[in-house]
Amino acid sequence: MNAAITVPSATTQVYQVFIRAMPEQIWEAITNPDFTEKYFHGARNEYTGGRRISKGPDGQLYADEAVLEFDPPRRLVHGWRSLYRPELAAEPTSRVTWEIAPQDGGCCLLTVVHDKLEGSPRTAENVSGEGWMMVLSGLKTLVETGTPMTG
Amino acid sequence: MVTYSLGVDDDAVFRALADPTRRHLLDHLYERDGRTLSELVGEQPEMTRFGVMKHLRVLEGAGLVVTRRSGREKLHFLNPVPVRLIHDRWISKYAERHVSALAELKTELEESA
Numbered sequence: 011m012n013a014a015i016t017v018p019s020a021t022t023q024v025y026q027v028f029i030r031a032m033p034e035q036i037w038e039a040i041t042n043p044d045f046t047e048k049y050f051h052g053a054r055n056e057y058t059g060g061r062r063i064s065k066g067p068d069g070q071l072y073a074d075e076a077v078l079e080f081d082p083p084r085r086l087v088h089g090w091r092s093l094y095r096p097e098l099a100a101e102p103t104s105r106v107t108w109e110i111a112p113q114d115g116g117c118c119l120l121t122v123v124h125d126k127l128e129g130s131p132r133t134a135e136n137v138s139g140e141g142w143m144m145v146l147s148g149l150k151t152l153v154e155t156g157t158p159m160t161g
Numbered sequence: 162m163v164t165y166s167l168g169v170d171d172d173a174v175f176r177a178l179a180d181p182t183r184r185h186l187l188d189h190l191y192e193r194d195g196r197t198l199s200e201l202v203g204e205q206p207e208m209t210r211f212g213v214m215k216h217l218r219v220l221e222g223a224g225l226v227v228t229r230r231s232g233r234e235k236l237h238f239l240n241p242v243p244v245r246l247i248h249d250r251w252i253s254k255y256a257e258r259h260v261s262a263l264a265e266l267k268t269e270l271e272e273s274a
Contacts, residue, residue: 022194022195024195028224121227143244147245
């Protein structure tokens with residue numbers, strides 16, 4: 011037992027959620043900035059020219075990293091470096107993988123793996139818990155009901 | 162891999178959380194994520210390997226634990242999303258009602274004053 015560990019410190023984080031929708035709808039919700047701004051902390055995420063550009067509500071640059079795999083509507087892999095806080099921006103680029111796996115009964119399993127966080131403990135802490143959880147529950151609500159989550 | 166026709170339901174999550182050993186396992190994964198079965202067995206010395214496996218299977222069935230292969234190892238990760246969904250569905254709903262009841266009371270008192 012290491013008593014010093016009090017915060018999540020893994021170098022890989024895995025999140026999963028079942029969404030009652032077609033893979034194409036989920037893919038659209040992930041890659042269309044008009045959708046992402048409704049659940050991704052207000053950020054408009056765009057995948058263009060091999061880059062993932064994320065901009066905040068006032069147009070400030072949240073992220074600008076390489077898209078490593080773009081395979082609609084199943085798999086999306088991109089770099090992650092948070093530019094919205096200097097101490098996070100100073101850490102090395104980590105990696106985010108989105109997988110959409112269709113299930114029986116018109117339902118998909120969406121998995122997000124955030125890894126390569128070995129050198130980025132602050133980023134790991136920043137995105138864990140509330141971070142990805144809020145994004146995924148918000149995405150599920152938006153896709154299933156057509157309206158963003160309130161509160 | 163277990164497949165669900167309509168995803169994991171609330172019942173499975175509540176059932177999984179109703180057991181203290183399973184809550185301990187989730188706490189161990191919260192402290193350090195991505196652990197092997199052997200590591201988790203080491204955290205539960207009073208329990209057999211088979212017992213821990215059984216509990217992990219229930220947690221997996223509820224979507225609270227996700228496993229990924231890394232080389233020859235099978236790693237267990239805490240998936241907090243179902244807890245968030247329970248929160249959204251059950252907790253914030255009643256908390257909001259509580260808040261709006263207080264807001265109504267305030268309006269009523271102020272109007273009658």
